[in-house]
Amino acid sequence: MREERFxxxxxxxxxxxGLAAALALASLGKETLVSESSPRNAYLEExxxxxxxxxxxxxxxxxxxxxxxxxxxxxxxxxxxxxxLEEARRRGVPIWSEIELAYRxxxxxxxxxxxxxxxxxxxxxxxxxxxxxxxxxxxGGNIGVPLVSVVRQARPDDWVVAEIGAPQLEYIHYFxxxxxxxxxxxxxxxDRYPDMATYQRVKSxxxxxxxxxxxxxxxxxxxxxxxxxxxxxxxxxxxEPLPEGVWMADNQxxxxxxxxxxxxVSSREIPLPGLANLENxxxxxxxxxxxxxxxxxxxxxxxxxxxxxHRLEEVAVVxxxxxxxxxxxxxxxxxxxxxxxxxxxxxxxxGGSEKGADFHPLAAxxxxxxxxxxxxxxTRQRIADAFLSQGFQGFQLEExxxxxALHKAREAAVPGDVILFSPACASFDMxxxxxxxxxxxxxxxxxxEQGHS
Numbered sequence: 001m002r003e004e005r006f007x008x009x010x011x012x013x014x015x016x017x018g019l020a021a022a023l024a025l026a027s028l029g030k031e032t033l034v035s036e037s038s039p040r041n042a043y044l045e046e047x048x049x050x051x052x053x054x055x056x057x058x059x060x061x062x063x064x065x066x067x068x069x070x071x072x073x074x075x076x077x078x079x080x081x082x083x084x085l086e087e088a089r090r091r092g093v094p095i096w097s098e099i100e101l102a103y104r105x106x107x108x109x110x111x112x113x114x115x116x117x118x119x120x121x122x123x124x125x126x127x128x129x130x131x132x133x134x135x136x137x138x139x140g141g142n143i144g145v146p147l148v149s150v151v152r153q154a155r156p157d158d159w160v161v162a163e164i165g166a167p168q169l170e171y172i173h174y175f176x177x178x179x180x181x182x183x184x185x186x187x188x189x190x191d192r193y194p195d196m197a198t199y200q201r202v203k204s205x206x207x208x209x210x211x212x213x214x215x216x217x218x219x220x221x222x223x224x225x226x227x228x229x230x231x232x233x234x235x236x237x238x239x240e241p242l243p244e245g246v247w248m249a250d251n252q253x254x255x256x257x258x259x260x261x262x263x264x265v266s267s268r269e270i271p272l273p274g275l276a277n278l279e280n281x282x283x284x285x286x287x288x289x290x291x292x293x294x295x296x297x298x299x300x301x302x303x304x305x306x307x308x309x310h311r312l313e314e315v316a317v318v319x320x321x322x323x324x325x326x327x328x329x330x331x332x333x334x335x336x337x338x339x340x341x342x343x344x345x346x347x348x349x350x351g352g353s354e355k356g357a358d359f360h361p362l363a364a365x366x367x368x369x370x371x372x373x374x375x376x377x378x379t380r381q382r383i384a385d386a387f388l389s390q391g392f393q394g395f396q397l398e399e400x401x402x403x404x405a406l407h408k409a410r411e412a413a414v415p416g417d418v419i420l421f422s423p424a425c426a427s428f429d430m431x432x433x434x435x436x437x438x439x440x441x442x443x444x445x446x447x448x449e450q451g452h453s
Contacts, residue, residue, distance in 0.1 A: 003070040010075035020146035026053040035066040076167035097171040106151035115183025123163040125284035129301030169205040176209035181217040185224035190356030237282035265299040274341035310438035320415025326422035327438030332362040335424035351377035352425030359386035367392035374405040
């Protein structure tokens with residue numbers, strides 16, 4: 001990179017993307033300033049690491065020197081309309097997302113996965129499949145490890161699998177994955193974007209810089225994924241048979257790429273339950289097909305998949321009641337899909353911070369499948385209002401938070417029930433992120449389990 005001076009805006013949640021970007025830049029000998037609006041005492045460990053690496057720091061706001069730079073690298077937690085980004089645009093300073101920096105530093109091809117729901121599971125499934133090849137596989141992005149940290153370790157013949165959320169796509173310029181996966185699109189992030197059209201345009205940027213030498217994996221059953229314009233070659237997956245692509249038929253996953261259809265794995269061997277996870281599996285198989293894996297390699301990768309933390313994660317079974325952590329359910333559709341996985345009666349714990357979501361579809365699903373809903377967090381009253389509008393009255397408002405909601409769920413449950421923690425909302429009213437929220441739920445369940453024993 002010819003640019004020499006960089007400002008990194010924000011260290012990031014739990015010190016992730018901003019910290020990683022600054023350390024990567026410093027290791028390249030770039031003049032780097034981290035400008036963080038929070039006080040220094042919120043990031044004492046990170047500050048020590050950065051100063052040791054030769055990074056300059058400022059806390060408690062963004063000074064004039066933050067904009068005397070060649071490039072601003074921005075953490076995804078900073079919204080596009082924030083004052084420092086407005087100032088950078090006013091001065092004509094280029095703004096890069098952390099994944100844009102990662103792409104410019106990467107020598108390995110990137111498989112990038114986006115969509116409103118299923119990104120984390122599909123990313124992890126895809127990595128498990130590709131690990132059956134002769135290539136080393138790295139996983140990063142929105143799944144927990146900053147992409148810039150991953151690509152610095154990857155060699156040219158490795159594969160990097162990245163989960164990409166909409167905020168990471170806001171400031172890309174050349175980011176062009178070798179394989180892009182467009183899973184699905186539905187309402188979300190209306191706390192960040194003024195309308196659904198804006199959110200959709202940002203999601204679609206994943207394929208914006210691709211060329212005819214690249215691939216885009218498309219969900220034939222999702223209108224956005226099916227129709228989004230791209231120069232890349234298309235490869236489809238579906239719940240219905242396709243002339244070429246990946247699909248489910250006769251209780252079997254099939255794939256065809258430039259030839260005869262061949263079976264991959266039976267539906268009984270798919271490691272994750274539910275129609276949504278079938279979609280995730282079909283997408284992962286598609287990536288394997290594009291990158292030349294044999295059916296038996298793909299099947300082996302699916303079979304050894306251990307699951308994803310915070311996504312339909314079984315925490316414990318106590319007195320015949322199953323406790324499920326689905327903290328990554330951060331929008332109503334994700335929670336609807338989680339509810340539909342279970343045949344057993346469901347006690348739902350939901351609620352969190354505001355994203356402007358419409359909870360009426362969740363209310364309709366709850367009225368069909370949920371015996372009791374315990375609602376907490378800032379959105380509890382809005383969810384309750386949506387439930388009442390759909391004629392569903394089987395809910396309680398829990399003002400004291402998750403611990404109280406879990407206690408009430410335990411009291412209401414009988415053997416055979418599922419207590420499903422799937423908030424349908426973001427976590428920022430009470431927690432650092434959905435991982436912190438899920439960890440808290442699991443700790444509470446284990447404390448309850450130990451007290452019971």
